[in-house]
Amino acid sequence: MVKTITLCSSCNSKIDVEGEPNQEIEKKCPNCDNNVKILLNDEDLEELELYPIFEPYEYVKIVKNLESLDKYYWVIQPPLRDDESKLLDYIQKALIESLDTRLDQIKGDAGVFLTDKVDQLLKEHEILINDDLKDKFLYYIKRKFVGFGKIDPLMGDPYIEDISCDGSEVPVFLYHREYGSLKSNVKFANEDELSSFVVKLSQKCGKHISIAKPMLDATMPDGSRIQMTLSSEITTKGSTFTIRKFRSDPITPTDLIEYNSMSPEIVAYMWMAVEHGVNALIAGGTASGKTSVLNAIALFIPRESKIVSIEETREINLSHSNWIPGVARSGFGEIVGDRLTGEIDLFDLMKAALRQRPEYILVGEIRGRESYVLFQAMATGHTTYSTVHADSTKSLIHRLEGKPINVPRPMLQSLDIVLLQTNTKRKDKNVRRCKQIIEIVDIDPQTNEVLTNEVFQWDPVDDKFVYLGKSYILERIRLQTDMDKTEMKQEMERRVEVLKWMHKNDIRKFKDFAKMVSSYTEKPDQFIKFIRENLRYEIEKMEPTPIKVERVEEVEQIFNKKENDNEDDPNINKGKVKNNSGFFLIKRKIKRGIK
Ligand SMILES: Nc1ncnc2c1ncn2[C@@H]1O[C@H](COP(=O)(O)OP(=O)(O)O)[C@@H](O)[C@H]1O
Ligand SMILES: [Mg+2]
DSSP states (O other), X not given: OEEEEEEOTTTOOXXXXXXXXXXXXXXXXXXXXXXXXXXXXXXXXXXXEEEEEEXXXXXXXXXXXXXXXXXXXXXXXXXOOHHHHHHHHHHHHHHHHHOOSOGGGOSSOHHHXXXXXXXXXXXXXXXXXXXXXXXXXXXXXXXXXXXXXXXXXXXXXXXXXEEEEOSTTSEEEEEETTTEEEEEEEEOSSHHHHHHHHHHHHHHTTOOOOSSSOEEXXXXXXXXXXXXXXXXXXXXXXXXXXXXXXXXXXXXXHHHHHTTSSOHHHHHHHHHHHHTXXXXXXXXXXXXXXXXXXXXXXXXXXXXXXXXXXXSSOOOOOOOSSEEEEEOBOOOSOEETTEETTOBOHHHHHHHHHXXXXXXXXXXXXXXXXXXXXXXXXXXXXXXXXXEEOSSHHHHHHHHHSTTTOOOHHHHTTOOXXXXXXXXXXXXXXXXXXXXXXXXXEEOTTTOOEEEEEEEEEEXXXXXXXXOSOOHHHHHHHHHTTOOHHHHHHHHHHHHHHHHHHHHTTOOSHHHHHHHHHHHHHOHHHHHHHHHHHHHHHHHTTOOSOEEESOHHHHHHHHHSOTTTTTTOHHHHTTEEEOTTSOEEEOOOEEESOO
């Protein structure tokens, strides 16, 4: 049995086709009734997904082999006939000869520059081709000259997190956000092609790789991290590279709720904890989403707090203004003592951070002696958040107490919360979940055991999060803030309501999210009232479809203005309605049916 997805040649909508290998099938497009003919593959394959990366030229298919159950990532590009390929080669060579500037130094759009150049060349060489073929050529030319060549589709696919090439003549592997690790149909034909590609990549990062210095760690122009080696000097298979793609749009708590990585209740709990300066460590395996959680919960740090962050490579992204981001750097030149001249590691940064008197310290990942300083910082009243590689509380404690971290047991008491992340499979798809939230309650004075309390747990069967009924941390915050038990319960419920509202209205960009959080902190009663009005609007209309606030600024404006103080501002007053409470709501453009 072969299952495939094809695109209608007339309206471009997706059509599912099923049949035997090599069978020719004719099917009507359900959208436009156009007849589509397709010849099925000769293998037992099921196509799981088809999506465009760069329409109408680049598409991706995720394919499953029904026998071996292996999954593949197929890049589909416009096919070129032999004569067309030769012509493209010819044009590209002529283009290289005619270029007198470096493309990365062109002011303005390099794509437009290349289009003009190609037009000029075609004229000069008296080559007549139709517009379709010219566009196809331009797609390949731009990819080669200003893009990332063969791996350009992989760089352009937002679902891809990692790309790794372990040598020539073997497929490039990648990590897909939904389908996990996949083999792609991108391959470097031989070592020459691969090593010249690696050299070009290093130049794109403004660095230099050579036989004398065959290893390079660099940041790509889009912020992605790349690690590469040149030729078979170090790795026996030849040149290699691994790219960890940068996400320009960081994951926010709204995303975590959307992906069901955390429940709104867990997020509300972390919101309370972070706002009230409770310490936490985020633990989990490689790529389980630790750093993303760290970044997401950092959005709950009060807007005016002083924050210092420390990382090996820049990943933390905050919207706070009083924030000093620190990044370690490797040394150069001679080795003095046990390190290279000029090296600044996490330990140095950690010591420097403490002198800067921050209220919050964020550390990308703790591994070595900087962890000890982090615990010292906790013990001396700083609020710290960091990630650490460990897959259970037990292994975490073992790691912290063992070499090279060596945190003495009494110091563990300064840690309040451990959030355990996991990367696991559910129904063939990769998912990230917050597996457990554990509070470090005390150290038993008799047995010296670490006493913990589990607050939330993920139930893998129902894919739901369970609250286990007791939180020492919330109780501590309650006493600190002088709330009674009912007030505390109400506060938590309100925050859950705010988070659900933000999720429903798709407030997910990290700056927007941060604005909403500070609006709530400044005027919680008004904020709640606002969102309830919003919900009532929906009920009055008797339409259960979600509504969407089109511009976050509209909500924010309300909270930046004092009540009734903007009546004579002509700009703000436009399009506003006064509701019963005298509290101004700006008429929102309501978009229906989103999500
Ligand atoms: N909850 C999540 N759901 C889906 N993808 C996620 C989630 N958290 C992180 N990711 C993605 O997983 C990759 C690894 O995340 P990262 O936070 O860097 O993991 P870690 O720090 O554990 O190595 C990133 O590409 C990120 O965008
Ligand atoms: Mg990380």
